[in-house]
């Protein structure tokens with residue numbers, strides 16, 4: 001039914017504002033909306049594939065008839081009102097399912113993408129023609145197509161295996177090692193297999209146990225591991241004392257403590273400077289073989305970070321500590337300084353295979369070059385289209401220029417995709433084809449499916465989250481397993497609404513993210529501190545946050561507290577009694593008590609706007625803007641917070657929600673569910689994984705591609721945009737059976753525009769109405 005009672009008024013879904021749907025949905029969950037006929041509380045269904053409606057258990061035909069009658073009456077009344085209005089143009093009547101409209105208010109049908117050209121089965125001789133070890137593998141159910149087999153058997157000299165997404169590179173790498181050991185009789189001691197993660201190394205060794213002819217005698221001495229683990233063994237061998245585990249800076253907090261210590265020397269406020277980002281930058285410099293002396297800062301933020309780098313390195317070496325980057329740098333230096341040792345390792349590393357080659361960095365490439373100069377038996381496996389770690393120092397140019405570095409290299413392209421069906425692969429191909437710096441190739445799927453990938457159009461972040469939760473819940477109720485679903489997002493904080501909606505549902509979820517909850521972010525903490533102090537002028541914790549936003553030093557907190565005790569006044573009033581500050585600041589502080597009283601009476605959304613414009617937050621954000629943080633802007637956080645605030649009527653209920661969500665988030669991180677759950681993760685985390693059903697949120701300009709890439713493009717660099725396109729491609733190619741991409745109409749309170757990647761996808765596809773089976777899903 002389309003109409004129901006809410007707060008003693010008749011409301012109709014087809015005439016109310018689209019922005020109100022989410023509030024109605026939340027109200028229906030609290031049983032505040034009732035059936036217009038029998039007054040039973042109704043639930044609002046707000047899913048992906050059908051327009052929203054109200055329904056309740058035990059709903060009768062009579063309930064539906066009354067609802068329809070009332071809906072018609074409301075329409076007539078509205079039409080009459082429209083005719084009466086001659087001077088002012090009242091909004092026209094809206095139809096809830098008017099799909100052709102561009103209006104933000106209307107419901108829009110999801111848009112399935114049907115691939116052009118259509119799927120055609122390829123003739124492939126992989127099953128019938130197999131002989132020798134390939135046949136033995138086939139008998140074990142380990143199929144290898146012709147290109148895969150070529151990669152397996154090309155063992156001498158440099159080889160570049162360009163392995164498209166889902167084309168079986170893990171299978172190739174493991175089969176190749178097995179082939180060399182079993183069929184060619186190589187010793188495991190002359191082979192090394194490098195993986196990107198320790199997990200991948202473990203999985204490979206596990207898989208190899210099933211290979212025919214491979215025994216513990218082969219597998220035990222075979223080195224399979226990450227660059228770090230392999231190089232660390234070399235370092236230990238060379239100087240066990242210097243590289244003792246106890247000197248390793250394992251945890252981030254250890255490194256943070258050092259840069260913070262250095263930061264104090266140049267008066268960097270602990271709560272104001274992004275020390276975590278500075279550490280990422282330092283690591284980037286180290287992996288690019290840039291010593292502190294070689295760094296040329298481009299702005300004030302880099303200048304400060306370069307200082308931290310210099311001091312960090314000094315402290316680290318004085319204390320004889322080392323970090324993970326030093327393991328690579330240490331190996332590089334060791335091999336340079338000791339030619340005898342290098343010669344021995346060149347022999348030991350006779351056959352070197354490297355997985356995820358698109359993500360190697362400069363120092364790794366230099367070491368590889370040193371180790372393989374003599375034999376040249378290097379097998380690099382990777383996909384230039386999946387290089388997504390440039391912020392950590394990865395450089396896709398190494399895979400792109402492999403054949404220049406190794407002129408005799410052979411190249412095998414694996415372009416058969418065994419993971420996803422045709423329409424998913426075709427859509428992903430259409431996205432990645434627009435990148436300029438890549439090897440030209442097109443993945444081909446092995447199968448086709450009636451479930452077309454599709455775009456859907458929620459109103460905003462909140463509705464997007466509700467729709468996904470609704471859709472997944474329904475699919476699980478119909479028998480799908482929670483572990484078969486994954487929802488991807490570009491950045492952790494863009495998933496705030498999604499995480500909250502899942503937390504509120506009873507669905508099992510696993511959160512694969514780094515970092516703190518949205519409400520613990522620096523700018524958000526500051527904003528919340530204003531609100532907390534408005535309700536409780538004695539809130540000590542909030543005061544600590546507030547002083548930063550008011551450009552006061554942390555030490556003033558004690559002074560303010562002391563004044564509040566001696567002058568018997570609140571912390572806010574104590575702020576006005578501070579001494580020794582410049583007149584403009586004293587004036588600003590003097591106005592605060594009145595402003596905080598005004599703030600307390602406001603609704604959350606209004607309050608945030610007031611804090612921004614009247615209480616100094618704007619100035620603070622502007623200053624933060626100078627800190628050189630390209631990826632995360634404080635002003636974006638404020639806009640994100642406004643989207644949450646809009647849903648609450650009072651500061652108290654808004655702050656209670658924040659507290660509840662923060663606690664739930666922490667609990668979830670500390671106690672992940674034991675059984676397979678719905679996976680919520682960043683696209684970066686999804687790399688290398690596959691799921692039957694994938695949802696990707698926020699496919700709008702500024703979301704994916706991220707704002708920073710669009711800024712870079714305006715400044716003349718398209719590299720970040722190309723990396724964003726690769727992220728989109730990685731996300732899409734994780735899906736085995738179904739793929740849903742969300743294109744919200746609003747983002748951060750403003751109209752959003754569909755991602756250029758989505759437009760690329762649409763240009764080369766036909767759209768068609770949803771199949772009946774999908775409508776029901």
Ligand SMILES: Nc1ncnc2c1ncn2[C@@H]1O[C@H](COP(=O)(O)OP(=O)(O)OP(=O)(O)O)[C@@H](O)[C@H]1O
Pocket residue numbers: 143144145148163164165166167168169170171383417418419687688689733
């Ligand atoms: N020749 C083949 N025949 C049938 N299935 C295959 C074949 N090769 C690989 N597969 C299957 O295809 C899927 C994808 O393989 P795999 O995970 O090795 O891909 P990948 O290249 O590592 O993917 P990505 O780079 O996207 O992470 C796996 O389920 C694998 O078992």
